[in-house]
Amino acid sequence: MSKIRYPAVAGLFYPSHPDELIDMIEQCYLHKFGPKSMPVHGSYEKPVGLLCPHAGYVYSGPIKAHSYYELSKRVDALEETTAVILGPNHTGLGSGVSVMDGIWRTPLGDVKCDEEFVEELWRKCEIVDLDETAHLNEHSIEVQLPFLKHLELLNIAKFKIVPICMMFQDYETAVEVGYFIAKIAKELNRRVVIIASSDLTHYEPQEVASKKDAIVIKDILEMDERQLYEDVINYNISMCGYGPVIAMLKAMKTLGAEKSKLLAYATSGDITGDYSAVVGYASAIVE
Numbered sequence: 001m002s003k004i005r006y007p008a009v010a011g012l013f014y015p016s017h018p019d020e021l022i023d024m025i026e027q028c029y030l031h032k033f034g035p036k037s038m039p040v041h042g043s044y045e046k047p048v049g050l051l052c053p054h055a056g057y058v059y060s061g062p063i064k065a066h067s068y069y070e071l072s073k074r075v076d077a078l079e080e081t082t083a084v085i086l087g088p089n090h091t092g093l094g095s096g097v098s099v100m101d102g103i104w105r106t107p108l109g110d111v112k113c114d115e116e117f118v119e120e121l122w123r124k125c126e127i128v129d130l131d132e133t134a135h136l137n138e139h140s141i142e143v144q145l146p147f148l149k150h151l152e153l154l155n156i157a158k159f160k161i162v163p164i165c166m167m168f169q170d171y172e173t174a175v176e177v178g179y180f181i182a183k184i185a186k187e188l189n190r191r192v193v194i195i196a197s198s199d200l201t202h203y204e205p206q207e208v209a210s211k212k213d214a215i216v217i218k219d220i221l222e223m224d225e226r227q228l229y230e231d232v233i234n235y236n237i238s239m240c241g242y243g244p245v246i247a248m249l250k251a252m253k254t255l256g257a258e259k260s261k262l263l264a265y266a267t268s269g270d271i272t273g274d275y276s277a278v279v280g281y282a283s284a285i286v287e
Helices: 018-030 057-072 115-124 145-153 171-187 206-221 225-234 242-254 268-272
Strands: 048-052 081-088 097-099 103-106 109-112 159-166 192-197 202-204 260-267 278-286
Touching (some): 018 057, 018 145, 048 057, 048 242, 057 145, 057 260, 057 268, 057 278, 081 242, 097 115, 109 145, 109 159, 145 159, 159 171, 159 242, 171 225, 192 242, 202 206, 242 278, 268 278
Parallel strands (some): 048 192
Antiparallel strands (some): 097 159, 103 109, 202 278, 260 278
């Protein structure tokens, strides 16, 4: 019997009631900071990489919706897409880099893990452990799942997931994880989207946060994962998921990606009107 991972932040980061959750996701798409359009039907042609924020939907949902709107154009419901979701470890539980198998429960229905991909990853990449404890209370991966399920409910796509929780975010670890994601995706001939779950600068004044965020956004747009790592360290940028972003960039470049585009940027101050201590959010696509 498959392990079931129950929601840890439903009712906190997003509504726990299905109807309220769907309503909020749709509001995110149509919000003034969102794409102002609902997802569309498209077709899968090649791997896609996304940067998505993971704060509560009221703060980051409209920015996140830009990534899923672009994803909707690049997937279809004819065949499953494997969503490899990389998130930082905020809880300190579990192994340095942890993947898990089984089923993730959401208010909109269950999401199955791509068991074969998970198995190959932890067996072939020495730094990755099969460890569910890192995932039990972690929100960075969980908050992406309702947006994926919403695309399924609209009959736009079908997904399985590979959830990867990163406590270790050093450069060598991140690029190794990224390399093996790409290697296994090719070996298994998977249709993949690789989602890096990260917020940007945390709790600094708007003018400071926006300058720091511009540095890391430039690195992402130039697809320079080494420079991204160095800038995060050298400029003391409190971006929580730089390791997942480095891994996503490495994986996408290994899979042949050549371009990156910023889809949206805002801060919590843009939502609340309080610019004294903001968190930065960006959505970007790599393909």
